[in-house]
Amino acid sequence: MRAAVITFPGSNCDRDLAVAMERCFDKPVARIWHQDTDLPPLDLIGIPGGFSFGDYLRCGAIAARSPVMREVARQAARGVAVLGICNGFQVLTEAGLLPGALLRNAGLGFVCRTVAMQVATASSPFTGSFAADARIALPVAHHDGNYQIDEDGLKRLEDEDRVAFRYLENPNGSMAGIAGVLSEQRNVLGMMPHPERAIEPLLGGSDGLPLFRSLMGALA
Amino acid sequence: MKARVEISLRPGVLDPEAQTIERSLASLGFEGVEHVRRLKVIELDLAHQDRAAAEKAVEAMCERLLANPVIETYSISIDA
Structure with a gap:
């Protein structure tokens, strides 16, 4: 497993995500600065939570246009898995x-609390190790997690089984309780909850572990 | 040349902040206030001499950064 975590100015979950990946993959994780444009060969790119560029303009807007993201888009198009958590989802x-x-x-x-959610599809490299329809609890910590999409877009997500996680009690007003969505090719996942903050009981729970195990099974 | 960009949420996109402002106005006794909208304004000074070129440039800025077309619309005005 060759994994990397990207850091933008204002990212604050980058270390947590790298630690969770290293713990679960038993391999060093590359740390990439937002101005880097040469990425090593990778199987997985993590876009961490935080407040990239101070949430200026719109959450994630400036980070999404930073040099490294052009390369992330190229790699995603080639099938490399991309996991965006919280601010990473916004990006x-x-x-x-x-x-x-x-x-x-x-x-x-x-x-900022732990919320109950359902794994809405086990059919992705991120969710394969969860039991189908598993009920899990993960921490959320966000101000802008209210997922909105037009009617046609929502229908497409549902028809194509691309809702990855759904809140059981909606904390932010997201459409259809959506907590995480997959790309058309299913190799990009964005989610507001923090699986990297739930990888051992000492942290309050380990419901995030199967996500990293799924990736290990699908990509390693 | 000066450009002014007004960015607003698309109709139908929920704006909880505008709704809260509307409720607060009602609680202060301002009656008959409806459809409060909250807009973002960005002003720019441009080196362009040509108005049409300036407008085209600002439009490209809106498409690529200033607005998110998924949820926002924008209008541009140019002052020579």
């Missing part, structure tokens, strides 16, 4: 690698 929608957009939470508040 992927802004970059056009995933449909829809993440708006301010419906309640306007910053939501």
